[in-house]
Amino acid sequence: MKIISINAGSSSLKFSLFNMDDESVIASGVFERIGMEGSCYTIKYLDEKIEQQIELVSHKDAVRILLEKLIDLKIINSLEEINGVGHRLVHGKDKYSSSVVITDEVIADLDQFKEFAPLHNPANILGIEAFREVLPDVFMVGVFDTAFHQTMDPVSYIYPVPYSWYQDYGVRKYGFHGTSHRYIAKTAAKLLGKENLRMISCHIGNGASLAAIKDGKCIDTSMGFTPLAGVMMGTRSGDIDPSIIPYVMEKEGKNASEVIDDLNKRSGLLGLSEYSNDMRDILAKAEEGDEKAILARDKYVRTIVNYIGSYYLLLGGVDVICFTAGVGENSCPIRRLVCEALLPLGVKIDLEKNNDRGKTVKISTEDSKISVYVIPTDEELMIARDTVSLMKNR
Numbered sequence: 374m375k376i377i378s379i380n381a382g383s384s385s386l387k388f389s390l391f392n393m394d395d396e397s398v399i400a401s402g403v404f405e406r407i408g409m410e411g412s413c414y415t416i417k418y419l420d421e422k423i424e425q426q427i428e429l430v431s432h433k434d435a436v437r438i439l440l441e442k443l444i445d446l447k448i449i450n451s452l453e454e455i456n457g458v459g460h461r462l463v464h465g466k467d468k469y470s471s472s473v474v475i476t477d478e479v480i481a482d483l484d485q486f487k488e489f490a491p492l493h494n495p496a497n498i499l500g501i502e503a504f505r506e507v508l509p510d511v512f513m514v515g516v517f518d519t520a521f522h523q524t525m526d527p528v529s530y531i532y533p534v535p536y537s538w539y540q541d542y543g544v545r546k547y548g549f550h551g552t553s554h555r556y557i558a559k560t561a562a563k564l565l566g567k568e569n570l571r572m573i574s575c576h577i578g579n580g581a582s583l584a585a586i587k588d589g590k591c592i593d594t595s596m597g598f599t600p601l602a603g604v605m606m607g608t609r610s611g612d613i614d615p616s617i618i619p620y621v622m623e624k625e626g627k628n629a630s631e632v633i634d635d636l637n638k639r640s641g642l643l644g645l646s647e648y649s650n651d652m653r654d655i656l657a658k659a660e661e662g663d664e665k666a667i668l669a670r671d672k673y674v675r676t677i678v679n680y681i682g683s684y685y686l687l688l689g690g691v692d693v694i695c696f697t698a699g700v701g702e703n704s705c706p707i708r709r710l711v712c713e714a715l716l717p718l719g720v721k722i723d724l725e726k727n728n729d730r731g732k733t734v735k736i737s738t739e740d741s742k743i744s745v746y747v748i749p750t751d752e753e754l755m756i757a758r759d760t761v762s763l764m765k766n767r
Contacts, residue, residue, distance in 0.1 A: 374392070374393040374394060374456045374457075374761065375390060375391065375392060375393070375399070375449065375454050375455055375456055376390075376391050376393050376455075376456060376457045376458070376459060376757040376760050376761060377389070377390050377391075377455060377457075377458045377459070378391065378458075378459045378461070378752075378753040378754070378756040378757050378760075379458060379459065379460045379461065379500050379504065379756075380460075380461040380500075380752075380753070381432060381460070381461075381496050381497055381499055381500025381501075381503075382493075382496050383492055383493075383495070383496040384405070384406055384407045384408060384409055385403060385404060385405050385406075385407060386403065386404040386407065386432055386435045386436070386439070386500060386503075387401075387402070387403045387404075388400075388401060388402060388403070388439060389401040389753040389754075389757070390443065390448065390449075390455075391753075391754065391757045393757060393758075393761050396754060396757075396758075399418065399448060399449075400416060400417065400418035400443065400446075400448050401416075401417050401418075401753075402414060402415045402416035402417055402423075402439075403415055404429060404435035404438070404439065406429070407429045407430075407431065407432055407434070407435055408429065408430060408431060411426065412426070412427060412428060412429035413425060413426040413427060413429075414427060414429075414435070414438065414439070414442075416439075416442055416446070418446065418448050421446075423442070423446070431499075431503070432499040432500055432502075432503040433502075433503040433506055433507065435503070436500075436503040436504055436506075436507050437507055440452060440455075440507060440508070452508065455508065455511055456511070456512065456764070457511060457512040457513065457514065457760040457761070457764055458504050458508065458511055458512070458513045458514070458760070459472075459513070459514045459515075459516055459756035459757055459759060459760035460475065460497060460500055460501055460504075460513065460514065460515050460516065460756070461497070461516055461518070461552070461752065461756060462483060462494070462497045462515040462516060462517045462518070463490045463493035463494060463497060463517070463518045463519070463549070464483075464486050464489045464490035464493065464494055464517070464518070464519055464547070465482070465483075465486065465515075465517035465519050465520055466482075466486045466489060466519070466543060466547070467523060467543070467545070467547070468482060469482075469515075469517045469519070469520050469523075470520050470523035470524070471520055472514055472515060472516045472517065472520065472756075472759040472760075472762075472763060473514065473515050473517075473763075474512070474513070474514055474515075474763055474767065475501060475513040475514060475515045479515055480498060480501060480502075483497055483498050483501075483515075484498060489543070489547070489598075489599075497515075501513065501515075512760070512763075512764055512767075513760075514756075514759055514760040514763050514764075516552055516755065516756045516759050516760075517551065517552075518549045518550060518551045518552055519547045519548060519549065519551055520551055520552075521548075521551030521552065521554055521555045521584075521591050522546075522547060522548030522549075522551050522554075522584070522591045522594050523591075524590040524591050524592070525546070525548070525591055525592065525593060525594070526592075529546065529592065529593040530545045530546040530547075531545055531546075532544060532545065532546065532597075532598075544598060545598065546594070546596075546597040546598060546602075547596075547597070547598060548582070548584070548591070548594035548595075548596050548597070549580075549582060549594075549596045549600045550576045550580070550582045550584075550594075550596070550698075551591070551594075552752045552755045552756065553574075553576050553697065553698065553750040553752050553755075554574045554576060554582075554584040554586065554591065554594070555755060556750055556751055556752060556754070556755045557572075557574040557576070557695050557697050557748050557750060558570075558572060558574060558586050558589050559589070560733075560748050561574075561693055561695050561746060561748060562589065564733070564735075564746065564748075565692070565693060565744070567692075568588065568589060569588050570586070570587075570588070570589075570692045570693060571586075571587050571688040571689065571690055571691050571692045571693075572585075572586040572587070572688075572691065572692060572693050572694070572695065573585055573586070573681055573684050573685070573688075573691055573693075573694045573695070574586055574695050574697065575677065575681070575694065575695060575696050575697065575701055575711075576697050576698045576701065576750065577604070577677065577696065577697075577698055577699075577700045577701040577707070578607070578698035578699030578700050578701065579606060579607035579608070579650060579651075579699060580600060580606055580607070580609070580698075581595075581603070581604050581605075581606045581607075581677075581698070581700070582594055582595045582596040582600075582603050582604070583595045583603070583604060583677065583680045583681065583684065585684035585687050585688055587688055592684075592687060592688065593684065593687060595611075595680050601633070601636060601637055603676075603680070604673075604676040604677050604680055605641050605642070605672055605673050605676045606641045606642070607641050607642050607643065607650035607651070607652075608637065608638050608639060608640060608641045608642070608643045608644070608650045609636065609637055609638075609640055609641050610636045610640035610641060610644070611641070611676055612676075613636070618632050618633070618636075621635075641669075641673075642655055642669045642673060645665060645668055645669035645672060646658065646663075646665045646666050646668075646669040647665055648663075648665065648666065652670075652673075652699075652700050652704050652707065653704075655669050655670050655673075656670065656704070656706055656707075670707075670710075671710075673707070674707065674710045674711055674714065675714075677711050678711055678714040678715065681694065681711070681715060682715075682718075685718060691718070691743050692743065692744065693743065693744040693745070693746060694715075694720070694743055694744070694745045694746070695745075695746045695747075695748050696708055696745070696746070696747045696748070697747070697748050697749065697750040698750055701747065702730065702731050702747055702748075702749050702750075703730045703731055705727050705728050705729075705730065708722070708727055708736065708747070709722065709724065709727055712727075712736075712737075712745060715743075718742065718743060719741065719742025719743060720737065720741055720742065720743050720745060721737060721738040721740060721741040721742075722736045722737050722738065722741070722745055723736055723737070723738050729747065731749060732747070732749065733746070733747065733748050733749060734746070734747050
């Protein structure tokens with residue numbers, strides 16, 4: 374059975390084609406700068422990597438060329454081999470607590486919820502409509518980033534603001550990276566041979582969020598009404614005093630949208646270091662003694678540690694902490710600094726094992742009170758799995 378997982382952005386379309394008989398990746402790639410000058414695509418399969426500049430006016434062009442190339446490159450023999458398409462959908466508000474078969478109602482809801490994810494939901498709709506037009510009879514599934522977090526109770530998701538804001542406008546914590554956190558939860562349970570786990574999943578990269586997970590269900594998560602909340606990130610501030618916004622508006626003559634743009638795009642690692650949003654650059658500068666890079670690194674670590682500490686209390690103890698995503702999977706120094714700060718909780722790591730990058734590995738010592746794992750995330754595989762599951766249950 375072959376399934377394509379799709380992540381459609383406003384000007385991009387990423388894909389992975391899976392053979393779900395063994396969950397292997399047959400091909401993957403990305404179509405970039407759709408509707409812009411310099412549009413191009415990259416397709417990887419076997420040991421080959423095909424790159425080409427080509428005019429991509431719309432997402433429909435990207436889908437059409439993708440399917441043509443899959444046949445031209447003999448990755449598949451015909452479109453009939455594609456059994457299903459799974460789409461990453463960013464925001465399902467509080468209506469969707471699991472993945473769903475895509476219907477006209479789902480598309481209408483995505484459009485209705487677009488004010489909650491203005492950059493993502495419209496792009497997700499474009500991806501769906503493009504595949505519907507080119508592959509009208511193929512089974513399609515939507516996998517929501519927000520779905521996993523719908524198990525939070527009101528104490529976790531309600532903000533201490535006028536309750537009418539929640540009732541009238543949907544102001545509440547939604548959380549994001551849910552597909553990644555769900556993958557980590559399932560993988561960790563399998564690794565430890567135990568379903569009933571108290572777990573903290575640390576999805577830390579340019580975007581970052583933590584999730585407190587108990588028995589496979591989300592109890593709380595660091596991102597909130599939008600992905601701006603929570604821990605410090607590559608260019609996002611994370612949690613700040615909201616009174617800063619009108620203060621800076623007055624000082625710099627900006628409107629609220631402009632300040633929010635600063636908090637999303639010019640804050641975090643980039644804002645503090647005034648150099649880069651890439652942790653590799655920050656660490657290199659910190660090694661040279663650059664004070665702003667050191668501050669950015671240490672603030673990044675501190676915000677993660679603070680959330681882990683609060684989730685430890687919320688869960689009543691923790692069995693396992695998992696690191697994933699770009700920084701979590703690859704930055705040995707950040708993992709070390711976080712874990713060293715967790716020594717009061719009994720966390721101890723093996724420095725040699727912590728040097729591994731980009732693979733599943735237990736980095737805690739045998740006498741550590743909490744197990745610590747690095748687990749590479751695989752949101753595309755989760756999307757494909759959900760597609761297969763809904764196909765079998767239809």
